[in-house]
Each structure stands twice: as structure tokens, then as C-alpha cells.
Amino acid sequence: MKRTLLRILPILLALSLLVPALSGCGPKVTNTPEPGKExxxxxxxxxxxxxxxxxxxxxxxxxxxxxxxxxxxxxxxxxxxxxxxxxxxxxxxxxxxxxxxxxxxxxxxxxxxxxxxxxxxxxxxxxxxxxxxxxxxxxxxxxxxxxxxxxxxPDEKGMFGYFYNKDLFAEAGVEPATTWEGFVTVCDTLKAKGITPLSMDTDDSAWLTNLWLSSILATSSETGRTFMKERNPKNYNFPEFISALELIQKMFKDYTTADAVGGKYENGANNFINGVTAMIANGPWMISDFTDETKAPAGFDEKVGVALYPGSGLFNEPMxxxxxxxxxxxxxxxxxxxxxxxxxxxxxxxxxxxxGRIPASTKVEVSSTNDKVHPILASLVNISKDAQYNYNYYQALWYPNVLDAITSYYPEFALGNKTPTEMAQILTETAGQN
Amino acid sequence: MFLAPTLVLFLLIYAVPILTVGVTSFFDYSYATLTFSGLDNYRSLVSGTLTGREFVKAVGNTLIWIGLQITVHVALGVLVALGLSRKPFGWKTVRTAYMLPNIVSLAALGIIYLNLFDSRRGLVNGVIRALGNKDFSVNWYVEHAFLTTTLTWTLFAGLVTILILADIASIPEDIYESARIDGASGWKIDWYFTLPLVRNTIGTSVILAATSMLKEFELIYMTTNGGPGIATLNLPLLIYKKALIEQNYGLANAMGVVTIAIGVLLIVLVNRHLLSSRFEST
Amino acid sequence: MQDTAIHRRRHRRHRLRLRQDASLPERILMSLLLAFVTLLSLVPVIWVTISSFKTNLEIMDSAVSLPSRITFDGYVAAFRIAPILTFFVNSVVVTSVSTVLNILLVGMAAYVLAMFAFRGKNLVLVLLSTSLLLPMTALIQPVYIIVQRIGLYNSLPGLILVYSSLGLPTTLFIMRGYFLSLPRSLLEAANIDGAGFLRSFLLIMLPSARPGLATAAVLQFLMAWNEFLYALVLTNAIRSRTLPIALNYFKSQFSFNYSAMFASIVVVIIPSILVFVLLQKQVISGLTSGAVKG
The missing domain is CATH 3.40.190.10 (Periplasmic binding protein-like II)
Incomplete structure (x- = not known):
């Protein structure tokens, strides 16, 4: 034991001498490369x-x-x-x-x-x-x-619409909506049939929820479209954003499951996969979960359709x-x-x-004749040609602390304890701290 | 000579960083800038802005949690220790079991708690439903976030129990003999003889409980992330957010300095009231 | 040894008598409390263990249900997805070496600070006790730079060094407390014996402070075994990473595998529980045969 101590001590002492010499942020010496070396x-x-x-x-x-x-x-x-x-x-x-x-x-x-x-x-x-x-x-x-x-x-492209459960839609006799008024009607009809319309969440910057928010903004007004193009926006306190939040709050209140508030992506995903909810906004990576039998009932992927957002919108931007x-x-x-x-x-x-990752390269074609491409993915690429508005998703655009504030404040907003105006104000203040 | 290794470790891992924290709290310091800004960071802590509100809430929550921890938590630990010191049936099992939540990594505990308290498929609501309240659905980490977060550490005082139990075991038994001759029994012996004798260890437990709450981070981060709103924000979490999410190291470090100040104050107070000889010169 | 045994036996008899002293309502209340805290502590561990044998579908469906059939799929997936075995070995090395180093070095300092008077001692004490209060999140960036500069980035020695230091305040605090409570006569006896400084520390003082030592060691072990942020930031290769990082392999923003995640939790927590149960025996025997307290 004594020996170990004696061996350690000089090392530690040497270290203590090295620290002041080295912590002064000296320039790092770059080794000259040996020729032919990896x-x-x-x-x-x-x-x-x-x-x-x-x-x-x-x-x-x-x-x-x-x-x-x-x-x-x-x-x-x-x-x-x-x-x-x-x-x-x-x-x-x-x-x-x-x-x-x-x-x-x-x-x-x-x-x-x-x-x-x-x-x-x-x-x-x-x-x-x-x-x-x-x-x-x-x-x-x-x-x-x-x-x-x-x-x-980049080596990939972000392209996401939303998935819907064709069986549940048929049961309620509805089709994917083309306008936001129509969307509310679809949700009401589903609800009247005892079907929860939407999978939503608030955790991890509320991905499932904010894809809808982004889409409302980008399809409803010119101001919203400009906003969804802005990198690191500082102002969220404008009428279009607030009215988009109003619809989101209604969706939380009337159209989703109780576990959406405070919930993680997993809860929302699981609710959709098990037929509890009829719609979920998400990217094509989710298709592999539809076919995973430890998560989904067998053959579930055949029930899933993919659609453009109301107002003819689609997340379809470079990354x-x-x-x-x-x-x-x-x-x-x-x-x-x-x-x-x-x-x-x-x-x-x-x-x-x-x-099923969408390629960024113009040289790779996503073709429905390629049998390694899942039909849902082929269908997504197919409808993308009809989209009137293409936009980027919020996570790539907004300040990290705004995303964090969403995680913290959305539950209260979802429960109605914060008004859309208050929510927009908080996001603006948070962005202002950068 | 014998202090040397510890001092080296201290210099390496604490002194240099503490110095950095202290000095840069007077700077506008982010990943790209480092300019002297005087008391600006400290001023924004007490301003009416969002940062000010967050900071006040975080200090408040930290103090409330420390208060609960050094009273309820330590008292529960002591009570269980007194119970176990009488060696009732299965006392060893209880002793080990009570330590388990302290052993399991916080990262794992966070995941477990999130699942236990989930509103739809969580165990807590599941049990309440099974007991008859069929439509029971409380979203614990949202509707009762502060209470739920508090419960995840206040009740788990296994460490205090182990410390006190160890101390009780080393009390010479002639003290108890004389107590018995005086006619004392049961809780009276505990109250008049045992507790005063383990006073120092209670003091240690109080300091450990207080300092651990001053550092509490992972469980809140993993469960509520300080929310809803800022309801469960505390100092370490706010420091993390300012440093790593907003990249405002200067501001984060000013908060760090305040945290240390609160800690020093606590230790001084505890020393004065509970400890006879710890951390003061001989 | 024999002395210890007698000591212990007397203790037990004495406790038994004490127990009978307590009144019936008092005993019932106490039993209820003990039962309650035991239940509270066991439920999370038992629940996660049971759940790890369920499929994702069953987990997402209900927390109260039992697995329809025992499936080890979660465990198979857990070991396939994350390099659990390598991490496990690293964790064992880092944790045990840093615990020994921490206890030995800091114990020595605690001994000096408790037993001897010298100039600047108060200053040292104040400095060392401030480190008890620093939030770990405030230290991470400077510590990263230091470890990088001294060339210990991405190495087990780097982690060992940092963990030995992170536990410094707690160990110092506990060990010094125990040394302070030892009778000075013990030290004087050692000096008369002619034992050198190191010898009297290693052979007399350290064993006498066994209860404190054991407590500090358990705390240090748990800290090093469970630490996540520093392990992540101070390493960049699988060969030098530790077990807590394994849990993160099951967290991704847009995908999940709960049964594998629960299985990995069980794999991560079982060793720490085992180590504690084994070490605890040492702690307790150290305690009951420990030094006479004044």
C-alpha cells in the first residue's frame, strides 16, 4: 500500500505543476504528418x-x-x-x-x-x-x-406530412381535410364517433404538437410563411402566431388524449400505433415502427395513410x-x-x-417501382408534388432556449392555465435572452 | 506532506474551476465572447425580467426543498433508525431495502418515476383505479408537479438511517443500563438518551441532506425539466439551462456564486446549532 | 476478534430487552412505518424488473399488468443495442480505483486536518468545504479543459482522477468527523509505540475510523458508479466509457424501445445493489467492532 502511494505521489505532484503551465490555453501543437500514414x-x-x-x-x-x-x-x-x-x-x-x-x-x-x-x-x-x-x-x-x-x-431531406388511420377515418366517414376549417370538422366528426382524433405531446419541445403549429402558420398567412422562413426568430407575439396557438390549445382540450399533457413522443406514437388516435404528425422514420410487431399489431402499416397538411402544406425543405x-x-x-x-x-x-430516409441528392429517385421503398413512403413522395406550401420545421429554426421553454410551459398552456397571448409573450421573452 | 495529494486534487478539479466561476461571473461570457461587464450578471438576477423571475423562483424552490430535506427527510431517517435499532423482526431487510433508492442511479430512477407517475399507464394511477376509483386520471408531473417531485426524494432517507444506526450501535450500553435503572423505557430512552448522543451524526446528516439538495439536478431534469412553467425550477437546473442551452456562462456562473454563498451560510448555521466540533479549528 | 464477538452478543441481548420495553401502540406504529418505507423503496425496483420481461406493447398498455409470458427479448436487445459489457468492466475499474484512491488520499488529509494544528489550517478547511457546495453543472466546462490539457481526456485514469476529486468534500467531511471523535490517547499511544506517521495512519488510525471509512466509501462508490455527465463529456470512445451512458442508448427523440430500456436499467442497477449488500456487511461489522466513542 505504501508503495502504491509512493508511486502515485510523484505523478500527482508532476500534474499539479503541469496545470498552471497548460491551462493557460496555449496553442495546441499540430503534429506534422508522416507521409503515407493513415x-x-x-x-x-x-x-x-x-x-x-x-x-x-x-x-x-x-x-x-x-x-x-x-x-x-x-x-x-x-x-x-x-x-x-x-x-x-x-x-x-x-x-x-x-x-x-x-x-x-x-x-x-x-x-x-x-x-x-x-x-x-x-x-x-x-x-x-x-x-x-x-x-x-x-x-x-x-x-x-x-x-x-x-x-x-446534407445527406437527407426533411419531408413530413401526417399519418392517419384509414380504418378509423372510414369508420367516421371522413377524408383528410384540405382546409383548417375542414380539419376542425374532421376532428369533431371523429370525436362524435368516440375516436380520439390526434396524438400530441408537450415534452422534448412538443414535436408532435408543433408540427401542427408550424403547418398552421405556414399555410394560413403570408406573415406566417415569412416567420417560418426566419432563422432564430425573436418575436412570437403577433396575431397570426397567437391565433395558431388558439387552435393548438383547442386541439389539446378537445381532440387529444389525457396523457398528451406532459407526455413524451412515445405516448403519442404508441396511441396512434395501437389505434387509439386517428392522426399523428411525424416523419417517415416512423414507418418502420408500423411494421415492428413488438410495437404494432401485425399488418398495421396497411391501415396507415399519409396526407398533406390542411391548406396544402408539407414539411419539405433542405436540412x-x-x-x-x-x-x-x-x-x-x-x-x-x-x-x-x-x-x-x-x-x-x-x-x-x-x-426510408429521403435523399438530399437530386440523383437519387424515390420511385414507387422500387420494392425496397415502403408504399407509405412512395405515397408521401408522390403527394409532395401537389403541395402548395413547402416549409421547414420549427426545431431547426428556433433558439434552443425557446425549444426548452416550450417543454416547460406547454403543459400549463395545454391545460388552459396560460392563454395563447401569454404563451407567445413567454416565447418572445425567452428568445430575447439570447 | 499528507495534505499534498488532496490539495492537488482540490486545485485541479475545484480551485481552478471555482476561480473561473468567480471571475467570469463579472464577464459577458459565452462561447464566442469574453468581455468585462461588471455587475451586469448580478443585476439581471434581481431584475424583473424573465431571468430575474426564474432566478427568484429557483432560489425559493431550492430553499424550500432544503428546508424540507433537513427537517422531514432527516427526521424520517432518524425515526426509522430508532425503530431499527430495536432490531424488530426483519430489520436487516428493511435496512437494506430502504437504501435501495439511494443506490439506483438517478438516470435510471428518473425513467422509472416518469413511468410510475404516467397519467394513463402509470403504476400509481393504475393502483388507484384498481382500488375502485375507476376513472381516476391525475397527471402527476403536471398537475401536482411540486408535490410529486418533492416526494421522489423526501421520503427516501435510507442514508440518514444508515448513518444514525451506525452511531447508535456504538453507544456504550452502560448508558442504557443506567437509563433503565432510572425507570425510563421505550421512546423516552430514545428521546432523552439516544438522540442527544447521536447529535453529531444528525448534524452530519443535515449538512449532507442540505448540500445534496443544493446540487439536486438529474431527477428534476429528467422528470419535469423545471416545469410546468417554472414551478419546479431549482438553482442547479437553472444554471444548466443558462450555461448549456443559452450558452450564457457569465450569467450561469453568477448563479453559481450565489449558490455557493447560500451553501456557506447553511453550513455556518448548522455548525452553530448542531455540531460541536466539525469544521472548526481545534 | 473474540472480544468483538462478545461485544456484539452483549449488544444484541441488550437491544432485545429494549424492544420489550416499548409499549404496544408504539411498537405497532413503528412496524407500520417500517413496512411503509420498505414498500416505498422496493416498489420501483421490483416494478422495473417485472416490466423488463414485458413486450413494448404490454408496457405501453398498462403498468399494473404482469407479463403475459416471460420474454427475454428486452435483454437480448439491450445487449445488442448498447456495449453494456465493456461499459460494465470500465465502471468496475473506475469505481473501485477511484474509491480506494479517494478514501486513502482524502482520509489522510482528513486525519491531518482533524488531529494536528498548523498555520493556514483554517484557510485550507474553508477552501475545501466550499467545494462541498459547488453544483457539478458549473464545473463541467473548466474540468473538461483541464483534463484535456493534462492529456487524460478519453481515458480511464482521467475519469478516476476526476471522480476521486468529486468525492473529496463528502469524504473529507465524514472522515474528519470520525477522526475528531477518536480519543487523542489513541494517537499518543501510537506515537509512544514509535510508529512512523504513515504507519500509525495506515495501521492504527484508519482501522479505528472504520465506520466513517465505510460510510465514505459507500458514498464515493455510488457517486462514481452512477455519474453520467462527466463520463459523457470526458470520454469519446466506447473503450473508456461507463455504464450510466448505456441507458442513453435507449433514448432517442423519435424512437423508443421500452423493454430494452427497462432491461438495461435492471442490468445497471443490480450490480450496485449487490455491491451495496456485500459492502454493507463490512460496514456493519466495522461499526459494531469500531472504536470506543467518548
Whole structure:
């Protein structure tokens, strides 16, 4: 025991001397690369565990490392849990130690990293590779650009309508509504038949609920449409937003289950899958749950239809993609190679066929003749052509603390203890703290 | 020499951070900026803005929970310890069982509680329905968030019980012999002899209970996230939100400084009233 | 040893008599209280264990129902989805080493701070006790930078170092309290014996403070076994991660697998319960044979 102590003490003392010397934020020495040596790229991801993208990610990395064996190797950091991922990225960001490749989709990490000047400009790489550039449409390039420079590239596209239970709709004799007045009528009719119309939630920024909110805004007025295009909006206190909240409050009160208030996504999802509710707003990743027999009754997927939101709306916008924060030229080049691989036709086709992920590349077609594409997904892509209004989803646009405030304040709002005006005021105040 | 390792650990993990926290609480400090801003952060804590309201609520809740913890929680722990010290049938099982919620990781407990208190499929409502109230459906973490959150730690005083029980076991028995000669029995022995003798350990328990409530974070974060509204917000959760969600490190650190101040005050108070010799010079 | 046994036996007899002293209503009330707290403590653990054998459908349907048939699907999925075994081994290493390190080093400091007078002692005490109050969330970012700079990022030694320190205030507080309650004659006897500083600490003082030591060790163990945020932030590879992170593999914003999640909870909590039950025996025997208290 004494010996161990004697061995530990000098180490600890040495450490104590090192701290003042090192904690002074000295510049990190970059090792000069040995020629011919494998470049190791660090890439953290939350697409692990039960995340629906986990199998795709594992396969993509496996194929990449096999293809570039000896030259480039991607080392995955598994960060399970979306919030844990964002938290850790923020800590790394403030210490100026972001990993080589960062996935920014849905969490708006790009703009924060840009403020720290930690992001590689991809424009020269795109200009040098015409074929790669051509695989993105202009909207996608614009969405991933700041001040005329492209900083990130996505490998998927956000496209979600809402799912409805065809059996329950038939039982009530209704069709998916085309206007919001019609939507209220559909809900009333379902309710009169003893069917709960909607799956909703308030936890984790109320995803199932706020897809409806976003859609009301984007389809009902020009002000709402402009608002749904705004990045990090600061003002929520305007008549269109408040009247959208009024409908949401009515939906909480009259059209959903009791466990929606304070409830997580799981509750809402489960209610729909088990035929308790007739509609749920969600993305195509949910299709795999419809066919999972530990969660859904056998053959449930055949009962599910997908529809445009009332007012002919659809979430159909580019996503933020991967950006590169590698610090040496060598790693930056290697990371670009990785990005090209992630966004290649082969990989996006694979993701489409494995989990029904909608490709960002213009070169990949979602065709109903491909029998690896689930009919519901094909139908979604099909109706997307008819959508009059395409818009992005709130989670990718609003401040993180606004999303957090939604989680905290929605239950009271849902129960009617807060008016829509008060709710809008709170969101505005919260956004103002940034 | 013998202090050295501890001091090194302290310097590494606490001193440097404490210094950072203290100094940067006077700065406008986020991931991209670091400029001196004087007392601005502290001023916004007492202002009428949203931050001010959140902060006041968080301090209030933290103090209420500390109050409940050092009274109800510690008293329950002591009471159970006194009960167990008489070694009734199955006392060892009770002792172990009562420690279980303290052993299970908070991350796991959070998930379990969310499921126990779920309004539709939760165990609590399920049991109440099974007992006859068929339409019972209370949304615990929304309608009674403060009460429900409080219940998830106040009743679980196993640690206090273990500490007190250990202390009782080391009381020399001649003290009890003389008590018996005086004709005392049952609760009277506990009240007049046992409790005064374990006073120091009660003091330790009070400090541990208070400081643990001053740090309580995971369970609230996982269950109510401070809501509904700000009903169950406390200081550590607010600090987390300001630091990691709003990236306002300066403000978060000002709150950290206030938290430490409250803690020092508590320790001084407890020392004065309950402890004879802990944490003061010999 | 024999002395201890006699001591213990006398204790037991004495307690038995005490028990008979209590009046009937008092005994009934006390039994009710004990039954109540036992039930309260056992229900969550038992419930999650039962639920882990149910299917997702059954879990989402009702909390009071029993599994229609025992299925281990949840456990199979849990081990497939998360690298539970690696994490488990890491947790054992990190937890045990940091507990030993913490108790030994901090115990030594507690001993010095309790028994000896020297200049600047009060300052040291005040400094060390402020660390009892710091919210862990306020420390995370500076600690990350330090661990990164001293080259211990993403390593088990890094976690061990941090956990040994995180438990510093609690251990110091408890151990110093016990040392203070030891009679000074014990120390003087050791000095007459001619034992060196380290020897008298390791061979006489530490064993005498066994109750405190055991308590502090249990607390340190539980903290290190269950800690999540630091484990996540200070590591980036599976090879250096610990068990609490495993639970997060079952949380994703848009998908869920409750039976696997419950199974992983059971896998995570059973070892800590076992360790506690085993260690508790040590705690108790340490307690009843412990030093004479004045």
C-alpha cells in the first residue's frame, strides 16, 4: 500500500505543476504528418442505439473505412441521446475543440461554430468537383450557405406530412381535410364517433404538437410563411402566431388524449400505433415502427395513410448537413472525402432502402417501382408534388432556449392555465435572452 | 506532506474551476465572447425580467426543498433508525431495502418515476383505479408537479438511517443500563438518551441532506425539466439551462456564486446549532 | 476478534430487552412505518424488473399488468443495442480505483486536518468545504479543459482522477468527523509505540475510523458508479466509457424501445445493489467492532 502511494505521489505532484503551465490555453501543437500514414478523423454521432438511423450509420462508416483502408479512417464517437449530443458539442465548441466532422442537422450548431470561426468553407471544394456540386439543388446549397459561402452538406431531406388511420377515418366517414376549417370538422366528426382524433405531446419541445403549429402558420398567412422562413426568430407575439396557438390549445382540450399533457413522443406514437388516435404528425422514420410487431399489431402499416397538411402544406425543405471543423489541411481534405462519400448516390440510396430516409441528392429517385421503398413512403413522395406550401420545421429554426421553454410551459398552456397571448409573450421573452 | 495529494486534487478539479466561476461571473461570457461587464450578471438576477423571475423562483424552490430535506427527510431517517435499532423482526431487510433508492442511479430512477407517475399507464394511477376509483386520471408531473417531485426524494432517507444506526450501535450500553435503572423505557430512552448522543451524526446528516439538495439536478431534469412553467425550477437546473442551452456562462456562473454563498451560510448555521466540533479549528 | 464477538452478543441481548420495553401502540406504529418505507423503496425496483420481461406493447398498455409470458427479448436487445459489457468492466475499474484512491488520499488529509494544528489550517478547511457546495453543472466546462490539457481526456485514469476529486468534500467531511471523535490517547499511544506517521495512519488510525471509512466509501462508490455527465463529456470512445451512458442508448427523440430500456436499467442497477449488500456487511461489522466513542 505504501508503495502504491509512493508511486502515485510523484505523478500527482508532476500534474499539479503541469496545470498552471497548460491551462493557460496555449496553442495546441499540430503534429506534422508522416507521409503515407493513415489520417484519422473524429466524428461524433447520436445515430446509435435505438435511433432509427443507427443501422445506416454503422454501414456507411464500415464501407468508408473499408474503401479508404490505409489512407483515411473515421473514428466514431457514440453519443447516445440527442440532448447529450448537443450538450457535448456546445462544451467542445466553447473550448474550441470541435471534432473533425460535425453533424449539424436539426440543431443549428453551424451558426454557433461559425461565430467561433471553426468551420471550413466548402465552396472551393464544390467548385473543384462539378459532379458533386451538381448532386445538390440550389435550395439545398443556399440553405447550407452563409454570406455566399457553402459551409455544410446534407445527406437527407426533411419531408413530413401526417399519418392517419384509414380504418378509423372510414369508420367516421371522413377524408383528410384540405382546409383548417375542414380539419376542425374532421376532428369533431371523429370525436362524435368516440375516436380520439390526434396524438400530441408537450415534452422534448412538443414535436408532435408543433408540427401542427408550424403547418398552421405556414399555410394560413403570408406573415406566417415569412416567420417560418426566419432563422432564430425573436418575436412570437403577433396575431397570426397567437391565433395558431388558439387552435393548438383547442386541439389539446378537445381532440387529444389525457396523457398528451406532459407526455413524451412515445405516448403519442404508441396511441396512434395501437389505434387509439386517428392522426399523428411525424416523419417517415416512423414507418418502420408500423411494421415492428413488438410495437404494432401485425399488418398495421396497411391501415396507415399519409396526407398533406390542411391548406396544402408539407414539411419539405433542405436540412443542415455535415460541416468540417478539422484544423489541419490534411484532415480537412480527408474530411471532404468523407463528406463526398456520405452524400454519394450509393449511400443515400442505401439509406432510402434501409430505413426510408429521403435523399438530399437530386440523383437519387424515390420511385414507387422500387420494392425496397415502403408504399407509405412512395405515397408521401408522390403527394409532395401537389403541395402548395413547402416549409421547414420549427426545431431547426428556433433558439434552443425557446425549444426548452416550450417543454416547460406547454403543459400549463395545454391545460388552459396560460392563454395563447401569454404563451407567445413567454416565447418572445425567452428568445430575447439570447 | 499528507495534505499534498488532496490539495492537488482540490486545485485541479475545484480551485481552478471555482476561480473561473468567480471571475467570469463579472464577464459577458459565452462561447464566442469574453468581455468585462461588471455587475451586469448580478443585476439581471434581481431584475424583473424573465431571468430575474426564474432566478427568484429557483432560489425559493431550492430553499424550500432544503428546508424540507433537513427537517422531514432527516427526521424520517432518524425515526426509522430508532425503530431499527430495536432490531424488530426483519430489520436487516428493511435496512437494506430502504437504501435501495439511494443506490439506483438517478438516470435510471428518473425513467422509472416518469413511468410510475404516467397519467394513463402509470403504476400509481393504475393502483388507484384498481382500488375502485375507476376513472381516476391525475397527471402527476403536471398537475401536482411540486408535490410529486418533492416526494421522489423526501421520503427516501435510507442514508440518514444508515448513518444514525451506525452511531447508535456504538453507544456504550452502560448508558442504557443506567437509563433503565432510572425507570425510563421505550421512546423516552430514545428521546432523552439516544438522540442527544447521536447529535453529531444528525448534524452530519443535515449538512449532507442540505448540500445534496443544493446540487439536486438529474431527477428534476429528467422528470419535469423545471416545469410546468417554472414551478419546479431549482438553482442547479437553472444554471444548466443558462450555461448549456443559452450558452450564457457569465450569467450561469453568477448563479453559481450565489449558490455557493447560500451553501456557506447553511453550513455556518448548522455548525452553530448542531455540531460541536466539525469544521472548526481545534 | 473474540472480544468483538462478545461485544456484539452483549449488544444484541441488550437491544432485545429494549424492544420489550416499548409499549404496544408504539411498537405497532413503528412496524407500520417500517413496512411503509420498505414498500416505498422496493416498489420501483421490483416494478422495473417485472416490466423488463414485458413486450413494448404490454408496457405501453398498462403498468399494473404482469407479463403475459416471460420474454427475454428486452435483454437480448439491450445487449445488442448498447456495449453494456465493456461499459460494465470500465465502471468496475473506475469505481473501485477511484474509491480506494479517494478514501486513502482524502482520509489522510482528513486525519491531518482533524488531529494536528498548523498555520493556514483554517484557510485550507474553508477552501475545501466550499467545494462541498459547488453544483457539478458549473464545473463541467473548466474540468473538461483541464483534463484535456493534462492529456487524460478519453481515458480511464482521467475519469478516476476526476471522480476521486468529486468525492473529496463528502469524504473529507465524514472522515474528519470520525477522526475528531477518536480519543487523542489513541494517537499518543501510537506515537509512544514509535510508529512512523504513515504507519500509525495506515495501521492504527484508519482501522479505528472504520465506520466513517465505510460510510465514505459507500458514498464515493455510488457517486462514481452512477455519474453520467462527466463520463459523457470526458470520454469519446466506447473503450473508456461507463455504464450510466448505456441507458442513453435507449433514448432517442423519435424512437423508443421500452423493454430494452427497462432491461438495461435492471442490468445497471443490480450490480450496485449487490455491491451495496456485500459492502454493507463490512460496514456493519466495522461499526459494531469500531472504536470506543467518548
Amino acid at each position: 489520417v484519422v478523423l473524429n466524428y461524433p454521432t447520436f445515430q446509435v442505439g435505438v435511433n432509427s438511423s443507427a443501422p445506416v450509420l454503422a454501414e456507411v462508416i464500415k464501407q468508408f473505412n473499408a474503401k479508404y483502408a490505409g489512407t483515411i479512417k473515421i473514428e466514431i464517437e457514440e453519443i447516445p441521446g440527442d440532448q447529450a449530443y448537443v450538450d457535448k458539442m456546445k462544451i467542445l465548441l466553447s473550448a474550441n475543440e470541435l471534432p473533425d466532422i460535425v453533424y449539424a442537422g436539426g440543431y443549428n450548431l453551424l451558426d454557433m461554430a461559425l461565430e467561433k470561426n471553426a468551420v471550413l468553407d466548402l465552396t472551393p471544394y464544390l467548385d473543384a468537383d462539378a459532379a458533386w456540386k451538381a448532386s445538390f439543388d440550389q435550395v439545398t446549397l443556399d440553405f447550407n450557405s452563409r454570406n455566399g459561402k457553402v459551409y455544410s452538406q 443542415l448537413g455535415y460541416f468540417i471543423a478539422a484544423k489541419t489541411k490534411e484532415k480537412q481534405d480527408a474530411a471532404v472525402t468523407a463528406l463526398k462519400f456520405f452524400t454519394s448516390t450509393e449511400m443515400e440510396t442505401m439509406a432510402l432502402e434501409m430505413i
